[in-house]
Amino acid sequence: MHSSHNFDVIILGAGASGLMCAATAAQRGRRVLVLEKANKPGKKILMSGGGRCNFTNYLVEADNFISTNPHFCKAALKRYTQWDFIGLVERYAIEYEERKHSQLFCRHSARDILNMLLDECAQAGVEIRTHCEITEVQALDSQHLRYRVAGRQGQQALRLDCQSLVVASGALSIPTLGGSGIGYEIAAQFGLAVTPRRAGLVPFMFSDGMKAVCERLSGLALEVRASCNGQSFTENMLFTHRGISGPAILQISSYWQPGDVLSIDLLPGLDALPWLREAKQQQGRQLLKTLLAQKLGRALAGELQQLWWPEAAQQPLAEFTDRQLQTIASQLNQWQLKPSATEGYRTAEVTLGGVDTDAISSKTMEARDRPGLYFVGEVLDVSGHLGGFNFQWAWSSGYSAGLAV
Numbered sequence: 001m002h003s004s005h006n007f008d009v010i011i012l013g014a015g016a017s018g019l020m021c022a023a024t025a026a027q028r029g030r031r032v033l034v035l036e037k038a039n040k041p042g043k044k045i046l047m048s049g050g051g052r053c054n055f056t057n058y059l060v061e062a063d064n065f066i067s068t069n070p071h072f073c074k075a076a077l078k079r080y081t082q083w084d085f086i087g088l089v090e091r092y093a094i095e096y097e098e099r100k101h102s103q104l105f106c107r108h109s110a111r112d113i114l115n116m117l118l119d120e121c122a123q124a125g126v127e128i129r130t131h132c133e134i135t136e137v138q139a140l141d142s143q144h145l146r147y148r149v150a151g152r153q154g155q156q157a158l159r160l161d162c163q164s165l166v167v168a169s170g171a172l173s174i175p176t177l178g179g180s181g182i183g184y185e186i187a188a189q190f191g192l193a194v195t196p197r198r199a200g201l202v203p204f205m206f207s208d209g210m211k212a213v214c215e216r217l218s219g220l221a222l223e224v225r226a227s228c229n230g231q232s233f234t235e236n237m238l239f240t241h242r243g244i245s246g247p248a249i250l251q252i253s254s255y256w257q258p259g260d261v262l263s264i265d266l267l268p269g270l271d272a273l274p275w276l277r278e279a280k281q282q283q284g285r286q287l288l289k290t291l292l293a294q295k296l297g298r299a300l301a302g303e304l305q306q307l308w309w310p311e312a313a314q315q316p317l318a319e320f321t322d323r324q325l326q327t328i329a330s331q332l333n334q335w336q337l338k339p340s341a342t343e344g345y346r347t348a349e350v351t352l353g354g355v356d357t358d359a360i361s362s363k364t365m366e367a368r369d370r371p372g373l374y375f376v377g378e379v380l381d382v383s384g385h386l387g388g389f390n391f392q393w394a395w396s397s398g399y400s401a402g403l404a405v
C-alpha cells in the first residue's frame, strides 16, 4: 500500500522537462508526484514563442547546443527525437506550422502544448501539486536509495519521500516565470560541479554613443550577419531603445563574453567595396547616404553618415577617395560594436552553463555517483540555439530520465 508521503518518483518543477519526465515515468507504472512552486504548471511554455511555442525544429543537430561537453546531448536527442515529439503533437491533432529555419510553432496557442502534456500526465496517473516550493533535499541513507524533499505548500510545511528525485527546476532566466537557482544548490549539496552561468539568448545594451543611436533607430529591423568568437548568424537585427535585439543578436549573445566586440555585417552576402566602387563610377553625382538608403533605409543611412563620414556628408560619391570607400566598405561589412552588457536574466530566454554534465549519465540523466538523483532540462549545462532547441532538449532529457527513474 502507498502512503501519501511516499512516491516512487518526485519531480521538482512542472515545466517542460518535468512534465515530459513525469508522463514517461508514470506510463511505465511508476507512482509520480510533480511539485511546482507557481500557482500553475508550465508558465514558460505558455509565454514561449510569443504565445505560440516554438516547440521543436525539423533540423536538430548537436551543433545547435552549447555545452562544455558538446557530445553530452547526443544520446538523449537520439532517444527522443523531434519526430517523436511531432508524432505526439499530431496524435493530439494540434495544428502547427513551419516558419523559417525549420522552426515549428503552434498555429493557435502554446496552451495546446501544455494541455497535451497535462493530458499525458493525467492519463498516466501523475499527481501535480502547485504552490509547493521546495527548499531542501536530503538523502535518507548512504546508498542514496531514498530521498526526502522539504518545503512549503502555501503556509503548510511539506515533507515527502521518494526513491528517485528528478530536479527539473529550470534555470535563472526570467524569475517571474519561475526562474530559480534551487537546482544548482541541490547539485552543489551532493558534490556535483556547476559550470559558470550567464544569460543567453538575450538583447545587448550600450553605454557609449551607440545608446543614443539605437534609441533613435528603435523599432527598425534589418537582416544582418552577426559574428563573435568564431560563430555567425544571419537573421534580423532589431534596434531597441536600450540597444540591439532580434534573432541574429539573441543567437550571437550566447557566444559573447563581457568585453567582446561584435562584428555586424549590414549587407550580408554583398561585398560592399566593389558595390561602392561601381556606384562611384555609375552614379557619381549622388550622395553616399542616398545610395546606402536604398539598402538600409534612410534612418540608418543617416546615422551611419553621422558616425562614419560626417565631414563628407555633402560630398558626391565621385569625390570619395578609394581609401575612404575602403574604410566605409569594411565598416559596412564588419561594423564593430562593443556592448556594455546584456539585459541579463530579466529578459534572457535561457541560462548558459549549469550542472556539469561530466557527473551525469547522458543516457539516463542520473548523477553517476548519486543513484536516484536526476537532472533534466535547462538546469544542466546544455543550452540550445533559438529555434525550438531548448524545448527539444527539455523533451529529450525529460524522456530519457522518465525511462530510468
Ligand SMILES: Cc1cc2nc3c(=O)[nH]c(=O)nc-3n(C[C@H](O)[C@H](O)[C@H](O)COP(=O)(O)OP(=O)(O)OC[C@H]3O[C@@H](n4cnc5c(N)ncnc54)[C@H](O)[C@@H]3O)c2cc1C
Pocket (backbone or CB within 6 Å): 012, 013, 014, 015, 016, 017, 018, 035, 036, 037, 038, 041, 042, 043, 044, 045, 047, 048, 049, 050, 053, 054, 055, 056, 132, 133, 134, 135, 168, 169, 170, 171, 173, 174, 177, 178, 179, 180, 182, 348, 349, 350, 376, 377, 378, 379, 387, 388, 389, 390, 391, 392, 394
Ligand atoms: C520568454 C521565453 C520564451 C521562450 N520561448 C522558447 C521557444 O519558443 N522555444 C524554445 O525551445 N525555448 C523557448 N524558451 C526556453 C524554454 O522555455 C526553456 O528552455 C524550457 O522551459 C526549460 O525547461 P525546464 O523544464 O528545464 O524549465 P522550466 O520550463 O523553466 O520549468 C521549471 C519549473 O520549476 C519550477 N520551480 C523552480 N524552482 C522550484 C522550487 N524550488 N520548487 C518547486 N518548483 C520550482 C518553476 O516554477 C518552473 O515551473 C523560452 C524562454 C523564455 C523565458
